[in-house]
Amino acid sequence: AQTVTQSQPEMSVQEAETVTLSCTYDTSENNYYLFWYKQPPSRQMILVIRQEAYKQQNATENRFSVNFQKAAKSFSLKISDSQLGDTAMYFCAFMKHGAGNQFYFGTGTSLTVIP
C-alpha cells in the first residue's frame, strides 16, 4: 500500500516571502506521479503542480516549484513571493502509473499568508 505523510499540520509565512511544505511517501513502485493540490476555504481542490517520477528535472509552475528526491521519497513544495491568495490547505498526493489508478493523499498542511 502507498502512504503519504505531511508532517507539518500548520505553517505561516509573511506576504512576499518564501515557504516550503514537506511531503514524504512510501511505495515500492518505480513509476508513479506526485501532485500538490490546494484547497481554499471554498473547498474546491485545485491542482498546483505535478511531477512524473521518471523525470529527474523538478517541476515548476510560476511561483510554485518542487524538490523531488526519488531515492529519499521526498516531494516538497516551494512557494515563492507568497500572496494572500495562497492561504489554503495544501495536500500532497501520489498515484501509481497506469490508467485508472487511485490517488493517495496526505493529511494536509494549512498555510496562512500573513499580510
Added chain:
Amino acid sequence: DAGVTQSPTHLIKTRGQQVTLRCSPKSGHDTVSWYQQALGQGPQFIFQYYEEEERQRGNFPDRFSGHQFPNYSSELNVNALLLGDSALYLCASRDRGAYEQYFGPGTRLTVT
C-alpha cells in the same frame, strides 16, 4: 467549458437514512472517482467508475455504492447512514488516458 459539478452543495440526513449525491464530470472526461474527506483529513478514495462499471474500490463498506450513466455522470449512494459518514464528498474526473484529476466543489453531508 464547465468543470466538474456536484449536487447538492449541502445535505443534512438522519442516522439510518439513505442519501444520493450526484456528479457531472468535466467535458471530455469519461472516468469519475469519489472521495470522502473527513474534517481535518485528506481525501480517502471510495471508488472509481468508467464505462459504467466500478473499476476500483477503496476500503469502504458495501453501504457505499455508485453508478455511472451513459453520459459519464455519476451517483454515490450511501445506505444506513452513520454519524461517521459526516464528511465532504468530492467527485473527481479525468480522461482515462490521462493522470490529472479535476475535482468538483464537493457535497457537505451532515448526519445527525
